[in-house]
Amino acid sequence: MSIHHQYDAVIIGAGGAGLMAALEASKVPEVKVAVVSKLYPTRSHTGTAQGGICAALGNVEPDSWEWHMFDTVKGGDYLGDQDAIEILCREAIDLIYELEHMGLPFNRRPDGKIDQRNFGGHTREFGKGPIKRACYAADRTGHMILQTLYQQCIKQGVTFFDEYHVFDLVLSGGKTAGVVALCLATGELHTFHAKGVFFATGGCGKMYQITSNAHTLTGDGMAVVFRRGIPLEDMEFFQFHPTGIYKMGILITEGARGEGGILRNDKGERFMERYAPTLLDLAPRDMISRAIYLEIRDGRGIGGEDYVHLDLTHLDQEVIKKKLPDIADFVRTYLGIDPVKEMIPVQPTAHYAMGGIPTDVEGRVVIDEKNTILPGLYAAGETACVSVHGANRLGTNSLIDIIVFGRRGGRHMAQFAKSVSFPNWPKDAEVPLQEEISRFRSGKGKENIAAIRSELQVSMMEDASVFRTESGLKKMEGKLTGLKERFKRIRISDVGAAYNTDLYEAFELGYLLDLSDAIVAGALSRKESRGAHCREDYPKRNDSEWLKHTLCYQKNGKLELKYKPVVITRFQPQERKY
Numbered sequence: 152m153s154i155h156h157q158y159d160a161v162i163i164g165a166g167g168a169g170l171m172a173a174l175e176a177s178k179v180p181e182v183k184v185a186v187v188s189k190l191y192p193t194r195s196h197t198g199t200a201q202g203g204i205c206a207a208l209g210n211v212e213p214d215s216w217e218w219h220m221f222d223t224v225k226g227g228d229y230l231g232d233q234d235a236i237e238i239l240c241r242e243a244i245d246l247i248y249e250l251e252h253m254g255l256p257f258n259r260r261p262d263g264k265i266d267q268r269n270f271g272g273h274t275r276e277f278g279k280g281p282i283k284r285a286c287y288a289a290d291r292t293g294h295m296i297l298q299t300l301y302q303q304c305i306k307q308g309v310t311f312f313d314e315y316h317v318f319d320l321v322l323s324g325g326k327t328a329g330v331v332a333l334c335l336a337t338g339e340l341h342t343f344h345a346k347g348v349f350f351a352t353g354g355c356g357k358m359y360q361i362t363s364n365a366h367t368l369t370g371d372g373m374a375v376v377f378r379r380g381i382p383l384e385d386m387e388f389f390q391f392h393p394t395g396i397y398k399m400g401i402l403i404t405e406g407a408r409g410e411g412g413i414l415r416n417d418k419g420e421r422f423m424e425r426y427a428p429t430l431l432d433l434a435p436r437d438m439i440s441r442a443i444y445l446e447i448r449d450g451r452g453i454g455g456e457d458y459v460h461l462d463l464t465h466l467d468q469e470v471i472k473k474k475l476p477d478i479a480d481f482v483r484t485y486l487g488i489d490p491v492k493e494m495i496p497v498q499p500t501a502h503y504a505m506g507g508i509p510t511d512v513e514g515r516v517v518i519d520e521k522n523t524i525l526p527g528l529y530a531a532g533e534t535a536c537v538s539v540h541g542a543n544r545l546g547t548n549s550l551i552d553i554i555v556f557g558r559r560g561g562r563h564m565a566q567f568a569k570s571v572s573f574p575n576w577p578k579d580a581e582v583p584l585q586e587e588i589s590r591f592r593s594g595k596g597k598e599n600i601a602a603i604r605s606e607l608q609v610s611m612m613e614d615a616s617v618f619r620t621e622s623g624l625k626k627m628e629g630k631l632t633g634l635k636e637r638f639k640r641i642r643i644s645d646v647g648a649a650y651n652t653d654l655y656e657a658f659e660l661g662y663l664l665d666l667s668d669a670i671v672a673g674a675l676s677r678k679e680s681r682g683a684h685c686r687e688d689y690p691k692r693n694d695s696e697w698l699k700h701t702l703c704y705q706k707n708g709k710l711e712l713k714y715k716p717v718v719i720t721r722f723q724p725q726e727r728k729y
């Protein structure tokens with residue numbers, strides 16, 4: 152038994168990307184739009200984003216979208232597609248004003264303009280020195296974006312299915328036909344027949360032990376399409392943010408360094424002087440995370456331990472109070488220390504997936520190296536790879552990515568939905584999901600979901616995080632084979648229908664295992680170091696062989712890798728110094 156719905160456009164996910172897409176799509180007359188989200192919309196991870204959203208407004212000092220574009224290309228170690236990056240940086244400017252007009256409460260300058268602050272890798276005049284480009288609402292920028300967009304969607308009359316988990320994509324005759332979901336409160340199965348389906352399901356950082364990502368970031372959208380034969384792009388590039396609270400991974404925004412915070416080792420040295428003499432603590436994240444690991448390896452972690460200090464003690468108290476109030480609270484709550492007086496213990500934390508579902512600049516999902524489109528399927532935000540972030544994302548570029556490409560995708564999908572009739576709905580569309588649920592329920596094995604997940608997280612951290620080697624990655628590959636075998640023998644202890652989180656966690660663990668597989672396969676194959684992917688056995692970037700995107704396919708339980716060229720328009724690859 153299932154409950155059937157029909158909408159012209161169905162958006163999966165109610166974070167910034169999903170809400171922006173819904174808002175745009177709902178403005179097109181006669182297009183019926185629904186948003187299906189496993190979380191209540193304002194609980195989406197976008198709401199935790201702290202430091203800022205960038206656009207070259209030039210409110211504090213002269214700026215231009217070309218400089219922003221150059222920084223994004225270079226920050227991504229030349230793997231980003233420059234046609235998409237140009238769109239990102241040009242459209243960012245108008246979109247910030249659009250958000251402002253929707254009522255987003257940005258911090259302001261004395262003259263009333265939106266204030267801007269420094270962030271890693273953002274520079275003036277093509278790398279000459281840091282620039283203030285990040286617009287922000289204290290250290291709650293994402294929270295404000297999410298609230299603002301949600302209000303607009305409600306005003307626009309968008310229909311929401313809150314706490315519905317999508318577990319399958321339905322294809323019919325080479326087109327997208329809809330999705331299958333479970334309602335958390337009742338356990339009922341719901342089918343959504345649609346002309347357009349838009350994945351905006353966010354990131355997947357929960358395969359790592361130390362992560363800034365919420366528990367729900369299990370890469371569902373990526374894994375669902377992956378299992379339906381659609382490739383994932385550049386999954387080996389996973390960003391570690393330099394400053395997670397030690398042992399907890401909770402994020403301390405880069406905005407803290409943007410406001411003048413300094414990283415120090417056990418000797419009290421500002422060690423970034425040695426690694427990035429121009430940008431120092433505002434170098435891109437991949438470089439700083441590696442520098443922290445190297446300091447620790449050389450015995451300069453604090454007290455010989457595996458962390459360093461983030462020093463804010465020299466900042467004006469008022470700056471902390473007005474511009475960084477939330478992170479100051481986190482530090483007081485979780486560590487019991489006052490950042491005004493004491494330094495904060497930090498370590499790199501798994502933060503952001505540069506890879507994801509491949510799309511073109513209209514948000515349309517592409518399924519091969521020739522960029523063939525799968526009609527009706529869209530993606531944007533962290534779940535997608537358009538690819539604006541290349542091999543390493545710059546801080547504040549994700550929030551602008553979700554807004555720019557959420558809007559483009561939502562707009563395109565609505566027009567597409569207007570121009571076509573409903574695809575055929577296959578009569579057994581819900582059967583694969585029903586079968587999977589009964590497999591989980593009738594499992595006779597004794598394997599425990601939490602135990603497998605925690606082994607996955609520990610080993611991914613050891614062998615597939617900031618530094619990688621052939622032998623470590625091979626070890627991880629073997630580990631994954633074992634964990635997947637054990638996963639087949641898991642047992643769901645909750646047999647009820649309502650709020651069966653046990654069942655949902657089983658699905659989510661399966662997704663994390665599949666995505667880890669894609670990360671490791673891409674990382675093993677890519678014999679170079681670029682951006683966040685650092686192979687100690689191949690420490691140099693190798694443009695002649697590896698200036699290309701990875702496409703990873705899952706076919707009959709096996710992985711297959713293909714490659715496609717990077718789009719280069721304005722900026723030829725150069726050495727990456729900061």
Ligand SMILES: Cc1cc2nc3c(=O)[nH]c(=O)nc-3n(C[C@H](O)[C@H](O)[C@H](O)COP(=O)(O)OP(=O)(O)OC[C@H]3O[C@@H](n4cnc5c(N)ncnc54)[C@H](O)[C@@H]3O)c2cc1C
Binds near residue numbers: 169190195372531548
């Ligand atoms: C702590 C933290 C701080 C950050 N700070 C910044 C910052 O200052 N600046 C910046 O640019 N970036 C920042 N980022 C990154 C940025 O916030 C995210 O990349 C971005 O918000 C992702 O938005 P999204 O819309 O793609 O996904 P999300 O906001 O994660 O939303 C995903 C949505 O998908 C839904 N969903 C997922 N799976 C399913 C399913 N199976 N069925 C139905 N619905 C599903 C969820 O319910 C949710 O609504 C930060 C990230 C973190 C973790």
